Amino acid sequence: MTSPRPAGGPAVFRDAWGIPHLWAGSAGELAFLQGRNAAIDRSWQIELERRRSEGRTAEILGPDGLHWDRFARQAQLDDTARRCFDALDDGTRLWCQSYVDGINSALDDGLRGGPEFDAAAASPEPWNPWTPMGVFLVQHILFSTFPNKLFRAHVAATLGPDAVEFFSIEAPVWSGSNAWAVHGSRTVSGAPLIAGDPHRLLELPGVYQQVRLACPEFDAVGLAFPGVPGLPHFGQNSKAAWAITNAMADYQDLYVEELRRDAGVGTVEARGPLGWEPVAVRRETIGVRGGVAEEIEVLETARGPVIAGVPDTETQRTPDDGGFERVLSLRIPARAEARLGFEALLPLLRSRSVDDVETALAAWVEPVNSVIAADSAGSVRHFLAGVVPRRNPENRKLPVPAWSAGHQWDGRVDLPRREVPGLAVSANDRAAAGGAAGDGNGVGMEFAPPHRARRITELLEVGRALGVGDMLAIHTDTLLGSLPPFRALLDSLNPDDVGPGSAALSAEAARLRERLLAWDGRMDARSRDAGLFAAWRGAFVRRLATHPVLAPLAAPHGYSPLFGPWLSVVSRAGFAVETLLARGSELGIDLKTEAAAALEDASRLPETDWGTKHTLLPIHALPGNLETELSGAAMSGVELSGIELSGDTNCVLSMESLPGVEDRSFRGSVARYVWDLADRRNSRWIVPFGASGRPGSRHFADQLPLWAAGELAQIETDWDTLVPEEFTTGPVTTEAPGRTS
Secondary structure: OOOOOOOOOOEEEEOOOOOEEEEOOOHHHHHHHHHHHHHHHOHHHHHHHHHHHHOOOHHHHHHHHHHHHHHHHHHOHHHHHHHHHHOOOHHHHHHHHHHHHHHHHHHHOOOOOOHHHHHHOOOOOOOOOOHHHHHHHHHHOOOOOHHHHHHHHHHHHHHOHHHHHHHOOOOOOOOOOEEEEEOHHHEOOOOOEEEEEOEEEOEOOOOOEEEEEEEOOEEEEEEEOOOOOOOOOEEEOOOEEEEEEEOOOOOOEEEEEEEEEEOOOOEEEEEEOOEEEEOEEEEEEEOOOOOOOEEEEEEEOOOOEEEEEOOOOOOEEEOOOEEEEEEEEEEOHHHHHOOOOHHHHHHHHHOOOHHHHHHHHOOOOOOOEEEEEEEOOOOEEEEEEOOOEOOOHHHHOOOEEOOOHHHOOOOEOOOOEEEOOOEEEEOOEHHHHHOOOOOOOOOOOOOEOOHHHHHHHHHHOOOOOEOHHHHHHHHOOOEOOOHHHHHHHHHHOEOOEOOOOOOOOOHHHHHHHHHHHHOOOEOOOOOHHHHHHHHHHHHHHHHHHOOOOOHHHHOOOOOOHHHHHHHOHHHHHHHOHHHHHHHHHHHOOOHHHHHHHHHHHHHOOOOOOHHHHOEEOOEOOOOOOHHHHHHOOEEOOEEOOOOEOOOOOOOOOOOEEEOOOEEEEEEEEOOEEEEEOOOHHHOEEEOOOOOOOOOOOOOOOOOHHHHHOOOOEEOOOOHHHOEEEOOOOOOOOOOOOOOOO
8 A cells, every 4th residue: 555645745755766756735736846846857858848939949059949949939839828828717727827836936946057058058037827838839739740731732742633642651750659458357456457658759858757746636646748737648646547649630730821911011911711811910039049130020810820931932913912922821729729728637637537537638629639548446448639620621631722711620520439348559540540430530631550559459369367567568569560561572572583674683682582581570679680671671762762753852842941850752751661562653663673672782781680770869959069978978877879779660669760761769669657557556657768857867867778678667656665855845826726526
């Protein structure tokens, strides 16, 4: 049993990993304490996220921050956050204010700062009440689909509209999250289990912070976003648990806007469904460290903020309208409805059943999540939470005309839900988005391939009762789900004659083919054959990307370099390779010839284990040369560079590489967890680095060896085994109301 809760006022305890366990006498005091702790443990991280939300990173990072700052200002992230905060109910607004008061108290008490601030010659600044909502928007504004629509627009403009479907990647860019639940009827304890791992950029420090939040109303452990109150995505209290994956829903639209200007009075109008409409216009200045400040124009139409121009379109004339320019506006639910979903966060912590979890998340807006919830009474439920606008299906594919009445939003899509009598698996796949009711077409267009979901289901259906140990083993499964079409292509090659106009395979290439056909398909770090497969796959993707049919895509796309990852031809060919394997011949690509040539390319490369190439590539945004200093430094005796990793894109252990571009993994499991509803002492968690965001702390990267080895740490719940931290809090000026029925 968990030891009695602490007596007295707000207190901070630490476990052996330095993870904060926070106790307070009320939910409002606890929010204050969580904000204060985030400001102390993750000071530079939350400062950078705040500046991202305000479009002010160039002030400390220099010109490298300009691309983001332009976008953040034009997309009006900070203003959207403020609108969402102002629209909150009183209780949620006060609770969020308490969190911000905690952050600002750490600043007032001189508890922020660190080497990053010193290197940037910068200081942390006070937060606004709405800043946490801006931080959350920063994490998710590029999380959905609108950058994919930019790429499809580039394909349509370059290769023609019919070519878009060949890049329909039932393998969207950078999807790898898993979550699954086992009903108590299939577990050793008789109570449900939930497990999984979210996938994001491997930022240092990590995007998730392990934390315990306890007060008389609830006692929850989980993963928090530093700078955001509560446990929005992953948590377990004494009665209920929840976890999410990206539902891959399409809820962001790009509109092609036609603008006309009256230079005499400085007004701008946009052509809408009913004619010309006024456009909100203002100018803002972006400060640049070591450079010249930049002034930008910020425009917003009735659809949303203008974020880009339409490439390769000069000012045009029509008989009726005179001259106009074409730009792209972005419409998202959070700005359209002035709601982000923070009303769900406090009720989520208070949840005591799956009904409570679902009721709390009924207020959720974006991103749209695939939620798995369970409770100690034995119920398991799988449902989608968020807002998907109802509109023309064409909106999901490409930017659509702003002046078309048939492309405007009209209500919202009903999202699926289902009770789970056995197993629930969600891995960014189409079936998870559709639940039991359909194939997900009402929610989105592109989903992850079913490989990970099928493999997790296979590993769960073993015909015996399952325990925590079984969940841990699933996390580290390295079988490559996308191998069959590659193997079929290799098998179709005749080593002596690979097709018209092609030379026979060399002896070296033929031997490589035989080895790959005999390989077991596991992307283990110590596997030489996995390394050979990755070398051949990379060579094949590069040949596809430079094939004369696709080569025109390398022409300048005209969009901001910020969107470069979504518009890289080699990257897109790598992510769409399964579609291209199935349909590339329709484009006129001789797949056998390209595969054989890639075998020749790979056979000339040195043989290495997969892990030699597939190493950890952490991302740490720093000014000056501090990033170089950190990347070569050992933290807590743990070296941050050269960590060999098993797994790959389309493995359950989805430590992603970028075929044809980068074998190192800069995106992968940013946390792993197991929630045991029978006894929370059996629950487990891990993050890639550590609890502290302060370089030099012994907890900066002390979890890295366990994470790299696929191990998880036990969650400590006994207060008397934790170490109290000396702490004096300032006054809590606001209080969240108690639970209401």
